[in-house]
Amino acid sequence: MSSRFMPAAGTCRCGRIHFQIAAPPIITMACHCTGCQRMSASAFSLSAAIPSDAFAVTQGEPVIGGLHGEFRHFFCAYCMSWLFTRIPGDAFVNIRVAMLDDPSSFPPFIETYTSEKLPWATTPAVRSFERFPPIEAYEGLAKEYAIHVNAGAA
Numbered sequence: 001m002s003s004r005f006m007p008a009a010g011t012c013r014c015g016r017i018h019f020q021i022a023a024p025p026i027i028t029m030a031c032h033c034t035g036c037q038r039m040s041a042s043a044f045s046l047s048a049a050i051p052s053d054a055f056a057v058t059q060g061e062p063v064i065g066g067l068h069g070e071f072r073h074f075f076c077a078y079c080m081s082w083l084f085t086r087i088p089g090d091a092f093v094n095i096r097v098a099m100l101d102d103p104s105s106f107p108p109f110i111e112t113y114t115s116e117k118l119p120w121a122t123t124p125a126v127r128s129f130e131r132f133p134p135i136e137a138y139e140g141l142a143k144e145y146a147i148h149v150n151a152g153a154a
């Protein structure tokens with residue numbers, strides 16, 4: 001897989017939290033669910049799934065927010081930016097693409113929860129799902145994403 005954007009750095013709105021990713025995303029996503037709309041204060045959230053061992057908080061101490069459930073949503077305690085989400089199992093971390101220094105490098109490849117999407121919200125996602133794809137579909141989607149990125153479409 002291409003490593004032309006690596007490593008990439010991200011920061012919250014106030015700059016107290018910094019993180020770094022040292023491997024390319026497994027997949028990139030936009031989520032239209034109403035939970036993401038509320039937490040992002042926008043039409044949809046933007047995520048890149050990064051292998052956990054390639055993700056590091058390099059400055060500051062993020063705190064848990066959102067629903068405080070099994071998906072652990074981390075925020076900056078000062079500016080309250082929504083930074084990343086740790087997934088049950090911890091194989092990967094979903095970082096919020098908008099926090100990266102160069103978010104334009106990671107357009108969403110899939111979009112989820114189009115069933116809850118605002119009527120006017122559109123993304124460049126190649127694959128759309130009414131809810132989340134079944135967990136067993138992600139391996140195939142990640143392969144499609146890798147081919148897509150290596151073909152130069154980013």
Ligand SMILES: [Zn+2]
Nearest residue numbers: 012014076079
């Ligand atoms: Zn902050």
Ligand SMILES: [Zn+2]
Nearest residue numbers: 031032033036
């Ligand atoms: Zn969502």
